[in-house]
Amino acid sequence: MSAVTGQGHVFWEDLAVGDALRGPGVTVTDSHLVQWAGLTGDWVSLHLDENHAREAGFAGRIAHGPLSMSLSLGLLTQTGIFGNVQAWLGLDEVRATAPVLIGDTVHPEAEVAAARSTSKPDRGIWTLAYRTVNQRGETVMTFSSSFMVRRRPEGGER
Template sequence: MTADAVTDAPRIIGRPDLYWDDLVVGDVLRGPGITISEAHLVTWAGLTGDTVSLHLDEEYAATTQFGQRIAHGPLTLALALGLITQTGYFNHVVAWLGLDEVRASRPVVLGDTIQPEAELIKARRSSKPTQGIWTLAYRAINQRGDAVMSFQSSFMISTRS
């Protein structure tokens, strides 16, 4: 640190303020991971009303092909969408436009850590000059590097200009 640095105004660093213009097709965003716990399953079931035994009943789940409880598919999808927002690229969402091609390829069990990746596969200006549309191909990946879910999602995002 220089002597002058003490008198300079501090830099304030927070979440990046990014827009539609800041990604190009082929860019891949990686969000933070999260380890799936009992609390996730119980909270999701209470929030959504999805109380299927495969997710909540250890005795029943032990008799299934999975041998144990698994996370709700929509929970995995919601976590992938939510964790990607922590990258800072979704501060200027105008609208969420929907999901396509949702596939659950492997079960997510208690103790699994999932991490989302989202590749920008399409980017175009909307009919409004201050907005653009992104279509991202998401993958939720477990701690072993296996894709457990994939889907596409589209968003309308503000542009810088």
């Protein structure tokens, strides 16, 4: 039986501070906003009422901030680096720096900001500094997120 792609091939030692990652993009649609509102209960008019959003000074309805963040977290998993993650430890320093509109295409970029050992020899911690970037190259969100990652077993191949 062959291994599942993207699972278990990247260990803590395989990424170092300064390493850069880029995930694929997704074009944000009306469906994303409506489904996110239904899933979370966040029915704020900026996200669902075109007239209200325009009256508030936006070019149209804007994506929920947590939706934009979740897209970045999810899209970066498609790089295959999270197969040995044992726990998501949380996120910090979340900043929405520009609105995400329906029709915008966003992708995540992340840099390893910290990589440290833990008291347990079989795991380490990565802290990734994320940027969510739109199709114009503008940063629309920044945040950092930390993960507990399995270390390479002794004698394990690279």
